[in-house]
Amino acid sequence: MTRTIDVRTASPYTVTVGEGLLESVAASVPSGAARVLIVCSAPLRARVEELRVLLDARGLTVVIAEVPDAEAGKTAEVLSFCWQVLGKSDFTRSDVVIGLGGGAVTDLAGFVAATWLRGVSVIQVPTTLLAMVDAAVGGKTGINTAEGKNLVGAFHEPLSVWCDVLTLDTLPRLDLAAGLAEVVKCGFIRDLSILDLVEANVELLRVQEDGALSPDARDVLVELITKAVAVKADVVSQDLKESHLREILNxxxxxxxxxxxxxxxxxxxxxxxxxxxxxxxxxxxxxxxxxxxxxxxxxxxxxxxxxxxxxxxxxxxxxxxxxxxxxxxxxxxxxxxxxxxxxxxxxxxxxxxxxxxxxxxxxxx
Missing domain, CATH: 1.20.1090.10 (Dehydroquinate synthase-like - alpha domain)
Known part of the structure; x- marks a missing residue:
């Protein structure tokens, strides 16, 4: 089952939710691009290699920037490293950055794209539930400083977002639960059907052991992700830069x-x-x-x-x-x-x- 949600901002794009989406990710790179930078962390090397093969088959030059996992990757030093990789690879404005990973990676990749040559295209491929329903959607990008989280950043909308629920099979269950917090948030602020769906499927969603999710759990997650993204898409379509309405997402x-x-x-x-x-x-x-x-x-x-x-x-x-x-x-x-x-x-x-x-x-x- 595949669902799509349109984000209707000044630079509209589509969020796709489903299973087995890597070929679609590769196909979504614009024909004018010659180079692709994949920003990722070490735990996703196998998936990055799958995507690299698909992009290579399209004749694209693929460069990989492996960054520290989680919040350790959202620093000025890591950002500078990514800029250095782009510079040494002769990245131009027609080339594309892909953020493949959790919310920290998509935040970083988006900011890398926003700042290189004053803005190049980014495609977001979130691999955690939190990133799918929050970080990768809405165009917020940024890094942390010693004084706080996400204090340095930019609004930079992606070309597209691809939420493949198969990647959640390898997600630690504590991280899956943490991602559900942002889903539930969307229920409390806007769509009460999210709360009803969660309450009706707690046993499916509260998986105790790491490993593959059941088909039923995946189906419920597809519906929950779709509903949560739809809430965020509606809000950011009306207020991209958090001047008023978007604050409710906080x-x-x-x-x-x-x-x-x-x-x-x-x-x-x-x-x-x-x-x-x-x-x-x-x-x-x-x-x-x-x-x-x-x-x-x-x-x-x-x-x-x-x-x-x-x-x-x-x-x-x-x-x-x-x-x-x-x-x-x-x-x-x-x-x-x-x-x-x-x-x-x-x-x-x-x-x-x-x-x-x-x-x-x-x-x-």
Missing amino acids: YGHTFGHAIEYTERYQWRHGSAVSVGMVFAAELAHLAGRLSEEEVARHRSVLSSLGLPVTYAGGRWDALSTAMRRDKKTRGDLLRFVVLAGIGNPVRLEGPDPALVLGAYDAVSA
């Missing part, structure tokens, strides 16, 4: 990013966002926006997937400082995305500090 991220920073990125992004959504729900409840039952649904859905819903106590000062670096902050004014009922995201600007601290107390382990 539901759970203000506190989640603070956890990641405090933990020096040793927490999975989806796990941090899971706690961040519960924090946002508790904050909304304390502000009179969300019922106890709706907060309880946050905890129930997320914990049923094996995701954390609490964080350590005694770290408020570090978390508070980190939240003030959030992209939504304006001056000293903290701004949160919260829900005024499930499916109805709103902004909460400058909430009473006692409410924010109360939300932290509610999620403290």
Whole structure:
């Protein structure tokens, strides 16, 4: 089963979700390209080699930039290395970058493409659930700095995105669960059918052992990915550069990013966002926006997937400082995305500090 979602921005593109898509990826490289840079990490060498053979058969010169795995690859040093590879390979504006990997790789590859010659084409081939529903779609690219995550970047839309669920067979189950946090987020902010589908298929989705997913689990994931991408596509089509509406996609991220920073990125992004959504729900409840039952649904859905819903106590000062670096902050004014009922995201600007601290107390382990 294959699904497609159109992202209707100024530079429209299609996201394809299905099984066995590498031949389509190779075929999607524009005919005017002579060279392709594949940005990847070591665990995906076999899949990169499959793609290299397919691209080579089209007469393309293939260059591979193997970068450190996960967040360790999103640094200025790694970015500079990729620029060096492009320069030594005589990359021109008609050539193409392919990001094949998880969210860190697609973020990096997109920023490499955005900055080389002031912008070359990029094709994104996400291989984790998190990257499929979040990082690879929407044109956000970037790297981290010592001061925080994704503080340096650019908006640079891909030519196309290819989400092959077969790659999820090799994904550690904890990473699969972390990716489901971003799927559930789309359910809370916009499409309640996502929550219903997750709740009806928890046993299929909460796979305990690494290895091949069942055909039924893959089918459910295709539907969930399609629905989550459709939510993001609709939002970014209306607001690519996060001037207003797109901020709702950051539901759970203000506190989640603070956890990641405090933990020096040793927490999975989806796990941090899971706690961040519960924090946002508790904050909304304390502000009179969300019922106890709706907060309880946050905890129930997320914990049923094996995701954390609490964080350590005694770290408020570090978390508070980190939240003030959030992209939504304006001056000293903290701004949160919260829900005024499930499916109805709103902004909460400058909430009473006692409410924010109360939300932290509610999620403290």
